[in-house]
Amino acid sequence: MDLYWDNFNPAYDARELSLFKAGKTSDPNVKKYQKLLKEANRLIFIFQVWWNDTPAIIKGFIDKVMKKQFAYNVGATGVIGHLKNIQRVEVMTTSTSPTWYLKMFCGSAIFSSIQP
Structure with missing residues (x-):
């Protein structure tokens, strides 16, 4: 998938937003x-780091594609994942900020979001 090549729109329009609660989509790319x-x-995932964060197009991809009822549901004891066929996820990023700066001042956005 190449989100830029596909002209993927990471923002919700009114039609798409009205389908959100049902986990549905009107976007052909989605x-x-x-x-x-x-x-x-x-x-x-391969992307550049913008302002020490994930680009909006990646955030929009996760919001619009990884929908409830498609990627997950919420059960009595927590989230139930549906994409069990995906055995491995890798994230590769680039940045113009020096690595030491990112590690020392920004930390790991991935690990800090999953650890208590």
Whole structure:
């Protein structure tokens, strides 16, 4: 998937937002990405770091594609994942900020969000 090549729109329009609660979509790119995700066993994110954060297009991809009822549901004891076919996820990033700066002052956005 190449979000830029596909002209993926990370923002919700009114129609798409009205379908959010039901876990549905009107975006053809989202439908295409969901089909690809159902068939994948590995997911690799490659993106540049903008202002020490994930780009909006990646955040929009996660918000619009990894929908409730598609990627997960909420059960009595917590989140139930549906994409069990994906065995591995890798994240590769680039940045113009020096690595020492990112480690010392920004930390790991991935690990800090999953650790208590």
